[in-house]
Amino acid sequence: MRISTKGTYGLRAMIDLAMHSDSGPVSLKSIAERQDVSELYLEQIFALLRKSSLVESKRGVKGGYYLNREPREISVHEILECLEGKLSIVQCLEDGSEACPRDQICPTRVLWKRINGAIARTLDSYTLEDLIVEARYREQNAPDQEGGDILS
Numbered sequence: 001m002r003i004s005t006k007g008t009y010g011l012r013a014m015i016d017l018a019m020h021s022d023s024g025p026v027s028l029k030s031i032a033e034r035q036d037v038s039e040l041y042l043e044q045i046f047a048l049l050r051k052s053s054l055v056e057s058k059r060g061v062k063g064g065y066y067l068n069r070e071p072r073e074i075s076v077h078e079i080l081e082c083l084e085g086k087l088s089i090v091q092c093l094e095d096g097s098e099a100c101p102r103d104q105i106c107p108t109r110v111l112w113k114r115i116n117g118a119i120a121r122t123l124d125s126y127t128l129e130d131l132i133v134e135a136r137y138r139e140q141n142a143p144d145q146e147g148g149d150i151l152s
Helices: 005-019 028-035 039-051 076-084 109-125 128-140
Strands: 055-058 064-067
Touching: 005 028, 005 039, 005 064, 005 076, 005 128, 028 039, 028 064, 039 055, 039 076, 076 109, 076 128
Parallel strands: none
Antiparallel strands: 055 064
């Protein structure tokens, strides 16, 4: 499993959106500028986020995007699955994949299931709010200092 730019940029954009939505909807242009991501790429990403009801949009001069729920109610897992699809480290564990003819006797299947479960639990345990707290902490501290992660 590898998280693509769609997932990484989308997660960064969601954090940015949450951090800057105090005064209303946030434009994709402003997110694109702050995150150094193409506005056209963000349009594709936000179309998926909107389809999954994670964000909503408002048209007009003061339009833009806003979260559909509170940041504490949105898990990182939910965001990444919206953008990447089901997250699995091996194909045989993906939903809808053809059953492996060796799944009943495979000596590694239990290992892959445990790793998938650990990844899912970790991603479920972090919310957008957790990442906002981390981002604000990093903004207040020198970015070149090591060992300052508060999520560790």
